[in-house]
Amino acid sequence: MYRFDDRTVTGTEALELLDEAGYRPANLVELLAFGKTFPDEGREFPILAIGQSWRDSFGDLVVPYLCGVDDGRGLSVLWLASGFDPRYRFLVVRKDG
Numbered sequence: 001m002y003r004f005d006d007r008t009v010t011g012t013e014a015l016e017l018l019d020e021a022g023y024r025p026a027n028l029v030e031l032l033a034f035g036k037t038f039p040d041e042g043r044e045f046p047i048l049a050i051g052q053s054w055r056d057s058f059g060d061l062v063v064p065y066l067c068g069v070d071d072g073r074g075l076s077v078l079w080l081a082s083g084f085d086p087r088y089r090f091l092v093v094r095k096d097g
Helices: 011-020 028-037
Strands: 023-025 061-069 072-079 092-094
Touching: 011 023, 028 061, 028 072
Parallel strands: none
Antiparallel strands: 023 092, 061 072
16 A cells, blocks of 8 residues: 655546556555455555546546445545545555566
8 A cells, every 4th residue: 555645645646656656556356355355454544546447427537445434344436636635545556577
């Protein structure tokens, strides 16, 4: 997981910064596999998979994320254009070579 310390980033900024750091963002399948393997992580902080997005009914890009819901866990979507503050984590995969 990747975290941008002490700053808020947009989805576009996060994509650029992750690329520069040698990572690619995880997709939905990778996010779900991570959630199955580490079920408590999403309860502690939201975990985004910005490597896959969809258009919502308003035409905005949304990305999936794991989150804590009451005593359980959840999967939802957020706007990619949102500002993601330091509490958000980005699930990433190291690029090859």
